[in-house]
Amino acid sequence: MKIIKNWLMHFFIISWSVLFIISNNLFARTRNNVLAEAESYKNYSWQCSSNNIINTGNQTLYLGSVAGDEYDDRAGKIDTDDNGIISEAERNAAISRWPFIVSVTPVTGEAYAMGGYSGALKWGADTVVVFEDRIGRTNEKWIAGAREEDVAIPGNPTDIPSGYTGFTGIDCSGFVGNSLDISRFASDEYKLNVTQITTNRCLPIELKNMKKGDVFASGGHVLLLTADIGNDLTHAQVTHSVALEYSSGEHVRKVISETVEISGSGEQINIQETQDNKTTKFWWPHGCYSPFPQFSNISPSTSTAITVATTTIKATIQSGTDLTAVRLYLDGEDKTALLNLSLPSQPVTISYKTPELSPGKHKVLITALNTLELYDSTTFYFQIGASPMVKDVMPYDGKQDTPIHLTPEITFSTAMAAIPLSAVEIAPVASITSVDLDNTKLQINFASDLEYSTTYYITLKADSIKNLANITLDGNGNGISEGSPADDYQWRFITESSLQIVGMEPLYETIGINPIISALVISKTNQTINIDEMKLNGNLINAADITVTSANDIAGMSAVKVKYNSEGINFNLGNKNYVYLKASDGTGQISEKEWWFKVTDRLEINMYGTLKNSVIRPAPYYEYKCEMTDGLYLRWNKVLGAVKYYIVRRTNYSNIVGTTYSEDESLLLAKDWSFYVDCDAGVQPPTSTAELIAFGGLWYSGFHLSAWDYGWYFGVASDGLLLRTNQYEITPIFGDNTWGKTTVYTYRYEEYDDFAENLTFDHYRSWTVKMGW
Structure with a gap:
């Protein structure tokens, strides 16, 4: 009954698998x-x-063997210390030399038996049905497994031990031939050897193209690949009938699956094998072969977008044996009758020009069958028309400190058709009330604010998002619509903490020596705020030196102002100074912030605004209204003296009028103020403020460092040295029509370190000046 049951199972596997x-x-x-x-x-x-x-x-054949015990004579001497007792170690050693012993414990995997015959009896390609029948007979003795030395010379009659019927099992080529169901093509209709499988019935292929069902083969061994190679060219999953497991060197002597190490590429590679001492490893050359039809030169290439409505489908098919059938399907319709085939000659090249196709994705299926009755197919897609893609998202992917009151936006590459609410998913779940589409922009509306300090993932489901040509979203950006989940588009953002550090001062700027460092810490959930740590340039600031005052003037929130006076610290001028602040609240929320500032004792002048003509005084005095868009901003850090602001006519350098300021901290001039120009006799006043130039100058210790006859100070170089520029060495020429808001000017200037005029050397420097009109 057992034999019948297993035979039926075996028949089911062969006959009713996917055919x-x-x-x-x-x-x-x-x-x-x-x-x-x-x-x-x-x-x-x-x-x-x-x-x-x-x-x-038989001591002649099997030295040390003992008749009548449970061990196969091929395991050799069992009682190695001759004490009449088989220890556990001796037992395990015997099994490691020959694994099959008389036992109620079942063996998994058909026994490895080197192919041979005796009279009409054959073994080495026994099917499971035949093996089970032979191994289970009680009136005959069938030996499980056969070594090469048991078979003597392969292909020659084998001497069967007295009292035994024969050997049973399967060797490497018998296993591969039976799995492929091609052993029936052998001359004896029973078994093919390695060469007959690989050389006569397979096609050499490159390692990277190998798929499950293909084979590795050396001169004397063949292995069946059981998983596509894919991108890992260093390991392969194989099943084979083998004496020693490749990876461990164990005497398994049966059909096994294992992962083997491989090296190399192309059609010839190496597989690592372990010897029976279980430590010595070596690389054994193997070829890569496929008994299945192979497809190449496919056009259009997989996942291609085509702008025209028609295309030509092409492919080349080859096989190690003749091809008996090739078919082509386009979107499920059989187009084979329209192909010009020349079977069985190889290679077979097919070509099919499509009619005009609708926009969207189209599927091509090409199938092939060879004389071994092995079938394979290739499926690829091409697309008519461009796929819509995501151009931009708000908030951007990975954004932190995202406000919880949020309306995300997605910008697509083209106008889109109506998008259903189900096309947008968010995790963790948040209630989406609507999605509003305006041509290329999609807006997501939430029912309420999101949670604080939460990482959200928004996913756009490709199958439900289409452009006006009915082409679905290309979420992975490969140029073709592949549908969900491959083309689902996902991005993430992290919401703000309920505890926030804002209003850092000074922040990312250059300021005066020894500033007051401050920040505002806000708890949006009205929690008690703790200042845990504050550092300056990596050094912990003593808590006693930090001033924390309440700043709770926002309903439903709590806030504190944190201050530290850096008086007494000797900063390196021009270097970045890093501030670190850490705060927490009673709910376990933590907020950390780091920022930097620079310290300098140099003058910095920024001029921007709009000058507008408004003559309100009679000649020779002309008063002009200065209407600054942002104001004239003069900033310096030490009490160096007075700063003077000049207005100069572009074509007349001698008329200089301005106002002197003597403040010792940053000064923002009023947005509306007046200046006047005193014109010499016969000189026409400016008719437009476009003729005027604004710039800043410096007075120091009551002495004007730059007399008008020699030049002006325009600001401070990036290296902190004060610049003096000479009017006759400005390029382009002062007053040239090329002067404008962002023209690049080259100045020849002298550098003075700390205003010590004993260090002088010439340089040329270019930089951009925004003159402000």
Whole structure:
């Protein structure tokens, strides 16, 4: 009954796995069928009885063997210390030399038996059904497994030990041939050897192209690949009938699956094998082969977008044996009749020009069958028209401190069709009331504010998002619409903490020596705020030196102002100084912030605004109204003296009028103020403020460092040295029509360090000045 049950299971695996009808009454074997058949050999469970081991005690053939025990004579001497007792170590050592012993414990995997014959009896390609029948007979003794030395010379008759019927099991080529169901093509209709499988019935292929059902082969061994190679060219999953496991060197002597290490590329690679001492490893050359039809030169290339409505589908098909059938399907319709095929000559090249196709994705399926009745196919897609893509999202991907009151926006590359609410998902879940589409922009509206300090993921479901041509979203940006989940677009953002540090001063700027460093800490949930740590340039600031005052003037919130007076610290001028502040509240919320500032004792002058003509005094005095868009901003850091602001006519340098300021901290002039120009006799006043130039100058210790006859100070160089520029060495020429808001000017100037005029050297420097009109 057991034999019948297993035979029926075996028949089911072969006959009712996924089979494809290629032509009338023709059934073909797919790669999945091959793997299913291989699994039946690897997973077959059997029990070894005394009928299935060599147990003769023949000292000539099997030195040290003992007749009548449970061990196969091929395990050698068991009682190695001759004490009449088989220890556990001796038992394990015997099994490691020959794994099949008389036991009620089942063995998983059909036994490895080197191919041979005796009279009409054959072994080495026994199907599971045949192996089970032989191993289970009680009136005959069939030996499980056969070594090369048991078989003597392969292909020659084998001497069977006295009292035994024969050997049973499967070797490497028998296993691969049976899994592929091609052993029936052998001349004896029983077994092919390695060369007959690989050289005569397979096509050499490159390692990177190998798929499940393809084979590795050396001169004397062949392995079945059970998983596509993919991108990992250093390991392969294989199933084979083998004496020693490649990865460990164990005497398994059966059909097994394992992961082997490989090296190299192309059609010839190396596989690592471990010797029976279980430590020595070596690389063994193997070729890469496929018994299945192979597809190449596919056009349009997989995942291609085509702008025209028609295209030509092309492919080349080859096989190690003749091709008997090739078919082409476009969007499920059989187009084979329109192909010009020349079977069985190889390679076969097919070409099919499509009619005008609708916009969107189109599927091509090409199938092929060879004389071994092995079937394979290739599926690829192309697209008519461009796919819509996501151009921009708000908030951007990965953004932190995102406000909880948020309306995310997505900008698409093209106008979109109506997008349903179900096309947008957010995790953790938040209630979405609507999605509003305006041409290329989609706005997501939430029912309420999001949670604080939470990472949210928004996913756009590609299948539900289409452009006006009905083409779905290309979320992964590869140029073609592939649908969900491949083209789903996802991005993330992190919401703000309920505890926030804002209003840092000074922040990312250059300021005066020894500033007061401050920040505002706000708890939006009205919690008690703790200042845990404050550092300046990595040094912990003593808590006693930090001033914390309440600043709670916002309903429903609490806030504190944190201050530290850096008086007495000797800063390095021009270097970045880093401030770190850490705060927490009673709910466990933590907020950290780091910012920097620079310290300088140099003058910095920024001028920007709009000058407007408004003559309100009679000649020779002309008063002009200065209406500054942001004001004239003069900033300096030490009490160096007085700063003077000049207005100069572009074509007349001698008329200088201005106002002197003597403040010792940053000064923002009023947005509306007046100046006047005193014109010499016969000189026409400016008719437009476009003729005027604004700039700043410096007085120091009551002495004007730059007399008008020599030049002006325009500001401070990036290295902190004060610049003096000479009017006759300005390029372009002062007053040239090329002067404008952002023209780049080259100045020849002298540098003075700390205003010590004993250090002088010439340089040329270019920089951009925004003159302000």
